[in-house]
Amino acid sequence: MKTRAILVHSLDDARTAMAAAADLGVPLILVTAPGAAAYLGPAWFREMTAAAAREYPQVRLTAMLDCGAKAGHAMAALGAGVRSVRFTGRKAAAAKLAEIAAARGGEVVTGRMPALDLLNRPDPEAACRRWLAAP
Secondary structure, three states: OOOEEEEOOOHHHHHHHHHHHHHHOOOEEEEOOOOOHHHHOHHHHHHHHHHHHHHOOOOOEEEEEEOOOOHHHHHHHHHOOOOEEEOOOOHHHHHHHHHHHHHOOOEEEOOOOOEEEOOOOOOHHHHHHHHHHOO
16 A cells, blocks of 8 residues: 655644554655745654654654755754655755765655645544545
């Protein structure tokens, strides 16, 4: 089964997504909104996803901070221990960031990433279950 991404805005969103993934026995990517590194910061994201992961240790989790086109934000995230970042900037910068991430056991994702956005969902748990169970 393909690992699916869920766009989260809070610890509650992360917990909801993790609970659905745990119940379904599927891996999960938690990703932030585009460019969220600029206003959330890597430390907050790292701690939020770590807290959710502690509650659901059975879920194979990838926690991805979207850094938009800002290479500096991606560098800060990698330096703060975020292992997976999304970067939409120049290809040359992406290649250099990917080298740095790989040396730290991480990754840089540059392509399009379909994700279920939990913002304003009337029933986020049901939405997560449908999204994660889809073929």
